[in-house]
Amino acid sequence: MPTPTCLLGGAGIEDRVVHGHDPDRFVEIGSLSKVFTGTVLAQLAKDEVIDLDTPLEECLEDVPAGTGITLRHLAEHTSGLPRLPVGTGGPPGDPYATFTEDALRTSLRELDRVATGRLGEAEYSNLGYAVLGYALTTVTGRPYQQLVDDLVLLPLGLEAGAVTALPPRERRLVPRGLFGRTRSLWTLTGPILPAGGLWATCRTLSDIVPGLLVERRLGPPALSWQRGSAITWHNGATRGSSVMAAAHDDGRWLVLHRLGPASATDTLARETLLAAPALDSGA
Numbered sequence: 267m268p269t270p271t272c273l274l275g276g277a278g279i280e281d282r283v284v285h286g287h288d289p290d291r292f293v294e295i296g297s298l299s300k301v302f303t304g305t306v307l308a309q310l311a312k313d314e315v316i317d318l319d320t321p322l323e324e325c326l327e328d329v330p331a332g333t334g335i336t337l338r339h340l341a342e343h344t345s346g347l348p349r350l351p352v353g354t355g356g357p358p359g360d361p362y363a364t365f366t367e368d369a370l371r372t373s374l375r376e377l378d379r380v381a382t383g384r385l386g387e388a389e390y391s392n393l394g395y396a397v398l399g400y401a402l403t404t405v406t407g408r409p410y411q412q413l414v415d416d417l418v419l420l421p422l423g424l425e426a427g428a429v430t431a432l433p434p435r436e437r438r439l440v441p442r443g444l445f446g447r448t449r450s451l452w453t454l455t456g457p458i459l460p461a462g463g464l465w466a467t468c469r470t471l472s473d474i475v476p477g478l479l480v481e482r483r484l485g486p487p488a489l490s491w492q493r494g495s496a497i498t499w500h501n502g503a504t505r506g507s508s509v510m511a512a513a514h515d516d517g518r519w520l521v522l523h524r525l526g527p528a529s530a531t532d533t534l535a536r537e538t539l540l541a542a543p544a545l546d547s548g549a
Contacts, residue, residue: 269530270439274472275520276480278542289468292433293523294440294451295509296502298471299464300395302414302429304341304490305478306402309417312485316405325401328374334385335377340398341489346381347394351458359505363453370396370457392461395490399460410460421484422477429466429474431455438465441506441525452505462502471511471521479513497539503528510535518542 270287273279283289310316316325318338323329325337339345351365352373373380374397383389403410415426432455441449454463466474477483479491479498491498499512508528512535513519520542522535 269524269526271522271524271526272468273520273522273534273538274468275538275542276476276518278518278544279520279538283468287468287523287525288439289472291439292430292437292465292467293509293525294454294502294504294507295429295464295466295471295523296462296504296507297392298500298502298509298511299460299462300490300502301478301488301500301511302418302464303395303399303402303460304488305484306413306417307337307341307398307490308486308488309421309484310402310406316402318489322377322397322401325405326374326397328371329377330375333378333381335381337398337401338489339385340391340394340401343388343390343394344386345391345394345397346383346385346387346389347377347391347397348380348382349389349391349393351393351396352380359450360452362456362458365396365453365456365458367400367457370400373397374400392458395461396457396459400457402460414464418474418484422474424470424473428470429464431459431463431465433465439525449506454504462504468521468523471509471523475511475513475521476519479511480517480519499535501528501532501535503531508532512536512539514539514544516544518544 268285270285272287272289273282311318319336322335323331335345496515501510508531509523511521524531
């Protein structure tokens with residue numbers, strides 16, 4: 267069965283919506299959610315509400331003293347925390363179902379023992395972004411959705427809720443399995459939300475990506491973005507849904523979403539962006 271695909275981009279990239287995809291329906295964006303969490307952090311730091319190098323223990327009372335972990339470490343994946351939350355076995359096919367706020371706070375109290383890597387060394391961590399999101403909501407006293415709305419979406423000229431954890435069910439585009447049945451989704455509405463639980467339409471993402479990476483209307487790209495040779499990017503994947511957002515230093519950009527494996531999405535996005543004609547210096 268052909269994979270539903272939506273590819274939207276800037277100059278030099280041909281928009282494509284094929285095999286039943288819909289750019290105006292909400293899709294899971296997985297770890298691309300980290301970009302919103304990182305941008306919230308950057309805006310709070312710019313407004314001097316917090317400092318990037320604030321020790322985590324000053325934000326969350328459950329964290330033992332002396333871990334050395336700062337908000338910057340969490341945003342840059344250099345906290346030493348593992349990729350997945352500890353002890354989140356969950357039911358088959360849903361790795362985050364048992365990762366509740368109580369489970370998160372238990373991990374915080376044992377953070378010095380939970381860490382599996384060295385502080386300052388890169389180790390991609392979903393747990394780290396769950397902790398970062400929890401710290402941001404605790405320090406500000408504002409729900410995560412409100413932080414995303416007020417500090418990312420509204421400043422970019424978008425409506426509150428245009429990126430959300432709870433889109434209307436009738437507006438969701440989800441993977442389907444045997445006989446067209448809807449496949450079960452991961453539970454991403456708990457404390458893992460800031461690491462990978464947001465939904466957005468491709469149309470909305472195609473407003474956000476150039477706003478953040480090309481026009482840089484909120485300042486330099488947040489620490490959550492990944493950096494390659496001349497390309498700033500981030501991807502995301504859940505169970506059967508995958509996305510890539512990227513921009514070249516010369517202004518080319520794209521958003522690619524597929525109801526299919528992440529590896530193929532990443533490859534297609536890279537090939538498309540690099541194959542697009544380079545923009546001239548006046549563009």
